[in-house]
Amino acid sequence: MLTEFRNEPVLDYSDPEDVRKFRAALDKVRAEAGQTLPLIIGGEKIYLDETFATVCPARPDEALAHFADGGVEHVDMAVAAAEEAFASWRLTPVGERARLLLRVAALMRDRRHELNALMSLEIGKAWSEADGETSEAIDFLEYYARQMLDLADRSDELTEWPGEQQTLNYIPLGVGAVIPPWNFPLAIGTGLLSATLVAGNTAVYKPAEQSPLLGWKVAEYFLECGLPAGVMNFVTGPGEVVGARMVEHPRTRFICFTGSRDVGVEIYEKAGRVLPGQPWLKRSILEMGGKDAVLVDETARLDQAAEGIVTSAFGYQGQKCSAGSRVIIVDDVYDELVPRILERAKSLRVGAPDEGPDVTVGPVIDPNQFDKVKSYLETGSDEGEVLLGGSPIETEEGGYFIQPTIFGEVPETARIAQEEIFGPVVALVRARDFEDALRIVNSTDYGLTGAVYSEDPGRLSRVRDDFHVGNLYINRKCTGAMVGVQPFGGFNMSGTDSKAGGPDYLTLFTQAKAIAQRL
Ligand code: NAI
Numbered sequence: 001m002l003t004e005f006r007n008e009p010v011l012d013y014s015d016p017e018d019v020r021k022f023r024a025a026l027d028k029v030r031a032e033a034g035q036t037l038p039l040i041i042g043g044e045k046i047y048l049d050e051t052f053a054t055v056c057p058a059r060p061d062e063a064l065a066h067f068a069d070g071g072v073e074h075v076d077m078a079v080a081a082a083e084e085a086f087a088s089w090r091l092t093p094v095g096e097r098a099r100l101l102l103r104v105a106a107l108m109r110d111r112r113h114e115l116n117a118l119m120s121l122e123i124g125k126a127w128s129e130a131d132g133e134t135s136e137a138i139d140f141l142e143y144y145a146r147q148m149l150d151l152a153d154r155s156d157e158l159t160e161w162p163g164e165q166q167t168l169n170y171i172p173l174g175v176g177a178v179i180p181p182w183n184f185p186l187a188i189g190t191g192l193l194s195a196t197l198v199a200g201n202t203a204v205y206k207p208a209e210q211s212p213l214l215g216w217k218v219a220e221y222f223l224e225c226g227l228p229a230g231v232m233n234f235v236t237g238p239g240e241v242v243g244a245r246m247v248e249h250p251r252t253r254f255i256c257f258t259g260s261r262d263v264g265v266e267i268y269e270k271a272g273r274v275l276p277g278q279p280w281l282k283r284s285i286l287e288m289g290g291k292d293a294v295l296v297d298e299t300a301r302l303d304q305a306a307e308g309i310v311t312s313a314f315g316y317q318g319q320k321c322s323a324g325s326r327v328i329i330v331d332d333v334y335d336e337l338v339p340r341i342l343e344r345a346k347s348l349r350v351g352a353p354d355e356g357p358d359v360t361v362g363p364v365i366d367p368n369q370f371d372k373v374k375s376y377l378e379t380g381s382d383e384g385e386v387l388l389g390g391s392p393i394e395t396e397e398g399g400y401f402i403q404p405t406i407f408g409e410v411p412e413t414a415r416i417a418q419e420e421i422f423g424p425v426v427a428l429v430r431a432r433d434f435e436d437a438l439r440i441v442n443s444t445d446y447g448l449t450g451a452v453y454s455e456d457p458g459r460l461s462r463v464r465d466d467f468h469v470g471n472l473y474i475n476r477k478c479t480g481a482m483v484g485v486q487p488f489g490g491f492n493m494s495g496t497d498s499k500a501g502g503p504d505y506l507t508l509f510t511q512a513k514a515i516a517q518r519l
Pocket residue numbers: 179180181182183206207208209238239240241242243244245247258259260261263264266267287288289290320321369372420421422
């Protein structure tokens with residue numbers, strides 16, 4: 001019998017002993033840097049001549065590892081290996097699959113400082129945010145292990161029929177394409193992969209090009225914990241080549257993806273076409289972007305609101321699908337709230353996260369993201385007033401740093417108020433009153449997260465009905481959903497509302513088989 005699920009406690013690195021362990025782990029990760037790592041297909045390690053580097057975004061010349069530049073032929077080999085392994089993995093007792101997840105969780109718990117240190121280097125994540133991500137990965141493993149044990153057999157929920165015995169089993173689908181993003185490579189990589197595998201599916205798993213080393217760790221841990229060859233196949237290479245083939249392969253049974261809206265929509269369309277040799281309708285589980293709003297009305301506790309706004313906007317440099325990148329403030333308190341937001345934002349410390357736990361804002365992930373955010377800084381200076389920041393930061397090592405940036409008096413229809421920027425940039429929008437603010441909140445194509453700061457009970461009940469997002473937060477920040485506590489996933493162009501870390505999630509990775517036997 002397993003204990004009840006509990007969230008993994010998160011370290012904030014206020015304890016000097018934890019700081020020492022982190023620094024030791026950083027040395028270890030650095031000492032291991034520079035390796036060339038293979039594809040893993042059917043348990044075989046395959047090294048390719050063509051490779052690409054994964055680098056530190058604070059110092060792009062610092063290569064952490066080199067990965068095989070895989071192609072379509074490797075995906076085809078991986079799908080074949082996964083299909084072969086499915087024949088036995090699907091019949092592995094669910095308890096055995098669940099125990100495997102628990103072993104991976106234990107390993108991650110043991111190596112949390114190493115994972116956190118690697119996160120600070122490979123994706124530029126601040127220490128406590130990194131530990132938050134490692135804890136989330138552990139939570140997914142612990143949670144889905146328990147959920148699958150519950151889901152496997154739901155016969156006891158069926159209505160009885162005389163003379164027959166009924167069974168309802170949740171069985172796996174087949175080969176899954178597992179495509180996580182770079183912003184939560186450990187948590188989302190682990191979440192997508194563990195859900196896929198614990199349900200009895202096999203996987204072709206492709207980490208994002210910007211974070212293959214964290215992706216590799218996930219694969220390595222599963223194998224170290226005894227996952228049989230071929231059940232998970234690790235393939236690296238360009239998303240447009242490797243990812244695209246995974247989606248379009250006729251023997252792929254389902255796709256689980258988190259990333260950009262454009263790619264999500266493309267996958268949705270491609271997965272809808274039935275290809276020759278494809279005897280099923282593919283299922284797609286897609287989590288896309290957000291343009292998440294924080295609404296503040298005139299009854300709100302303004303210091304509490306300012307705190308939540310700054311944390312939601314600038315945590316991990318705004319590179320979260322849940323980031324609060326629009327703040328809709330009612331006219332009565334706009335002028336009073338803005339200085340409080342600025343005061344807090346000015347105390348953020350920008351730097352290379354490996355420097356120390358007091359760095360709160362690191363670099364953005366890569367040159368593409370750097371250019372994209374810079375171009376929004378230009379757009380924003382035309383569309384609104386620059387209240388803070390507004391420029392990139394030049395460093396000797398050429399890191400991708402952007403000043404935490406706040407634009408004020410932004411029109412609700414401005415591009416910076418409508419489009420996902422994915423950087424440390426927030427747009428403040430003035431609304432006439434609460435009703436106007438609520439209308440503005442619902443005016444984008446997205447619907448992922450949102451927050452409301454108000455002390456008015458009538459309005460708080462109103463937003464429960466009419467603030468149209470998958471994850472609504474009242475009088476708190478709109479980031480940091482916890483596994484099992486706030487199942488996560490959005491509406492409209494934010495995705496398929498799969499609610500990761502929730503009680504329905506694993507039904508997406510299974511199909512139900514109802515069996516009636518005459519007695
Ligand atoms: P992306 O959507 O291109 O990448 C996400 C994953 O999809 C990666 O593993 C990538 O290799 C893969 N991929 C790329 N093209 C593919 C294709 N044609 N078929 C199958 N898989 C494919 O995101 P990218 O380029 O890293 O970032 C661009 C923008 O996307 C960001 O500026 C941000 O706005 C958004 N984004 C949002 C995320 C979120 O959590 N909501 C996460 C990552 C990006």
